[in-house]
Amino acid sequence: MNLTTVREIYRSRETYLDKEVQIGGWVRSVRGSKNFGFIVVSDGSYFETLQVVYHDTMPNFAEISKLNVGASIIVKGTLVATPEAKQPFEIQATEVAVEGPSASDYPLQKKRHSLEYLRTISHLRPRTNTFQAVFRVRSLAAYAIHQYFQERDFVYVHTPLITASDCEGAGEMFQVTTMDLNNVPKKDDGTVDYSQDFFGKPTNLTVSGQLNGETYAMAFRNIYTFGPTFRAENSNTTRHAAEFWMIEPEMAFADLNDNMEVAEDMLKYVIRYVLEHAPEEMNFFNQFIDKGLLDRLNHVLNSEFGHVTYTEAVRILEEHNDEFDYKVFWGCDLQTEHERYLTEKIFQKPVFVTDYPKEIKAFYMKMNEDGKTVAAMDCLVPGIGEIIGGSQREDNLEKLEARMDELGLKKEDYGFYLDLRKYGSARHSGFGLGFERCVMYLTGVSNIRDVIPFPRTVNNCEL
């Protein structure tokens, strides 16, 4: 159909003013009077709505006046400027065709609904202002990330979702199987006979594409992944989902400083991109979801991220131990309360914490010369805490094997990974950005369930 979008009309108003236009969209409200009426229409292409004026000269005047919220219509008419009204222009309709009515029990009425209620109708909530804004920004942020890396010649790699290995030797994972769970095939010794499963062995959903990504960085130098990852953690928080998207760049010939530079540059790029491409949505968040949002994001754009070692961070935090549920000490894993304190109270901007004790970080991180800490970096941002975690990778074969021995990891499970250190090893670094946390950070939305179209959490897998 040859329809103009509301976005096109707003963005290129001069092209359309006083011309005939045809739009298709959904009714937000109808106010009919005796001889004429107003329809507010959203076509989903743009955050703002468009007002349509209709008249009793139309054969279906009565039908239009009775339209319920949510009905879909196709409107033909002239776009005219309305200098005295709140909105800049409106359509003087010559034709309003009802494409699909909306039943009277339509769950979205003009009044404001709670986010909790809207979660129960995840197929309809994208029609509301809040979720129009959230999911447009999510889309733009995803694209900005692709654009950032592609402009810099990073190769986008699709690492596998189904995997027979467990990246960090940790994390509760989802199993993937085609076996009949009512009648799981067993071997003579009574254990599961995985030879009868689809892949002939136990398989899981990935928790990270990093190790696979490293193999491609050692071929293409700079690569990134952007795909779903899974955690079967039984945690019911506002920041955890069982299925979420991650971005994992990996760069050969890059050390921890290069890594932090890219992470900071990328985050700023994404912030700039959504501010520029979704100004209406970002203003909406600033007004209705998180009042300080725009100031905070602009502040980030105009400042350099802070840097502090874990050891120094612990020293600072220990002075405030009376304010924490969990007391800080050297060697402890930083909790969200500590992370937020550092970024919100101490630095008042995003901050990289580096050089963590090896005991609380993964086996593949590069050992520092002190033999106690590793070249890790977490990026903490106000309102969220950790948004990025990364490290320089151990590129020395002997040191990596020694560390794996220490941790009891089986080297035969990591043959491909050790090969990267055997054949043309190079210093290299990478990080992971949790995409949902990034969207929460960009929008000020505080529950991860509200930035995922169809969230998956414990006991929740609807639609």
Added chain:
Amino acid sequence: MNLTTVREIYRSRETYLDKEVQIGGWVRSVRGSKNFGFIVVSDGSYFETLQVVYHDTMPNFAEISKLNVGASIIVKGTLVATPEAKQPFEIQATEVAVEGPSASDYPLQKKRHSLEYLRTISHLRPRTNTFQAVFRVRSLAAYAIHQYFQERDFVYVHTPLITASDCEGAGEMFQVTTMDLNNVPKKDDGTVDYSQDFFGKPTNLTVSGQLNGETYAMAFRNIYTFGPTFRAENSNTTRHAAEFWMIEPEMAFADLNDNMEVAEDMLKYVIRYVLEHAPEEMNFFNQFIDKGLLDRLNHVLNSEFGHVTYTEAVRILEEHNDEFDYKVFWGCDLQTEHERYLTEKIFQKPVFVTDYPKEIKAFYMKMNEDGKTVAAMDCLVPGIGEIIGGSQREDNLEKLEARMDELGLKKEDYGFYLDLRKYGSARHSGFGLGFERCVMYLTGVSNIRDVIPFPRTVNNCEL
């Protein structure tokens, strides 16, 4: 590290000629003589390699001469033009630092390896010319698709991977569970007690994001998905994988013709993009993988796709039934041999086949006025067969319910989907593009295992 990439040097040679540059990369070959030698280096940023000349004035001259293929080095020197040589320039090195040697059993030697062998070392094969080309084009094609839709204001939607529903009521699916398979919890009646599973019910990996995507099209008008999908089909062909990526645009206020226009426009956009952004790689494919490739792709760019109804296509194919393993008749599902015959022999270009019998298509496709066929379209391309499948969706609530009844689908499982027809239904259409098939089409590579970094097929889940 402040390194220049080989891509930057080739793309902006004037900037670098006669200047000092520093590059990092991997050795493709070393030819040492008494006083000097040549190293061919690839840094993965660019398809072409760069030649480095080194001299015995370097303290590590002997070490360099003994470097094995695959070693990683950092080279400092001056870029000088070589008008009399095959390559346009080379680096006269002042320093060659060995970053990581390559053990003598490096599996990739200078000779050509078979694709079958390379599949057994999926972590190293991206270092070869063929896979450098394949996976760069894969990355560029993915980005081109995002760019195509984003430039047209489509909203990118992440539909869920783990799902409790089965899109088409068909297809073998992977189950997702956190239950102990050695000891599956059972209810009193002996069946599986899914209340003890992570989501409290049986869940699978998605075979399509379409139904979820439709809910967003009814809010944003134009949306697309781009994510992994799964089929647990026990088929060992060159065109099927258990895990693959799909692009599924969905457009409100769009009929089948709009749908085909977008599909054709998008495919041409992607072809144009990779020809423009990866000319070296595309020439390589044309020379070594698929001789007619460039002619074929250019022919597609310069022609309009064919259109034929299923009924007419069957009439044409029936005339050639003696050439087919499976005989064609009205009502049959077209096999790859028929699809390829149509696009390769009859039309000699991509062709849309439309209006299939309802019996061989999914329940949600819009019924045509004849009551026998549905508004479906498959796009067939030479060398592949079906690359895109789509349809206009049934937007009439009564007709959709009647069709579901006919097929014995439970309406209570599709409440959200029916809601879209109850509340502001609008004509809408969409299609699915199998991304791997698209990459095969763009590169001429004939086995799907060679266009997926780490392919998953029956009994195969390595790395």
